[in-house]
Amino acid sequence: MSSIPGGTFELSEEDEAGARLLRYRTTVDPFCLDVTEVTVSAYDSCVKAGACTKPDDRTRFCNFGDDARRNHPINCVDWFQAQAYCAWAGKRLPTNAEWEIAARGGTEYRIYPWGDDAPDATRACYGRYDGTCVAGSHPPEAFGLRDMGGNVGEWVFDWMAPYPRESVRYRGPETGRFRTIRGAAWGSGEKFLPAHIRRWLPPKASQAGNGIRCALKANEPRPKAPR
DSSP, X not given: OEEEOOEEEEEEEEOTTSSSEEEEEEEEOOEEEOSSOOBHHHHHHHHHTTSSOOOOOSSTTOOTTOGGGTXXXXXXXXXXXXXXXXXXXXXXXXXXXXXXXXXXXXXXXXXXXXXXXXXXXXXXXXXXXXXXOOTTOSOOOGGGOOSTXXXXXXXXXXXXXXXXXXXXXXXXXXXXXXXXXXXXXXXXXXXXXXXXOEEEEOTTOOOTTEEOOOEEETTSOOOOOOO
16 A cells, blocks of 8 residues: 555646636645555455455456456446445545546646646557556555556545535535446546546446456555455
């Protein structure tokens, strides 16, 4: 896991016309975030332990059960499966604010997780037609994290909602219809790669472009890797 410093930061959201970014301030405590997305191999260990259910396998792009893709990110999981895996691993889903702060390099406010340079295939796994890339196969991004800018989008804890206009410890609303997904996926176009972009789905939905990355409070002991 990578350690992310706490502090007060700006979250960004496009206005209704998509013409400019609106900025909202929030405070977060220090936390840790998985360096890579959860792999098929790691998720399989949770299934074998009886703590996770098997992901959807309705398309050939779903990685679970494919021995050639055990080092690829798990995908085709819904929000509940993502939450269950992180709990089994002794962690939790990151909040929306935590994810964005990590992806943008804290107060560096990077446009993309790797920086401000334009996207290309050497920086992120996107714009593909044949599925995911091996987890962590692209260069390190902010805080040494990998694949925050591609491969699979990642479920976060929060319900999807507009950001509040006052400075708060943003945690999202208590209820909602859609859970938030952060980060672009292997089939995404360039417009989804900026680190402020949010997507959303019903929590029971699963797609080949969505996966898992877990978080942990900075003062909690880091668990051993699941076996």
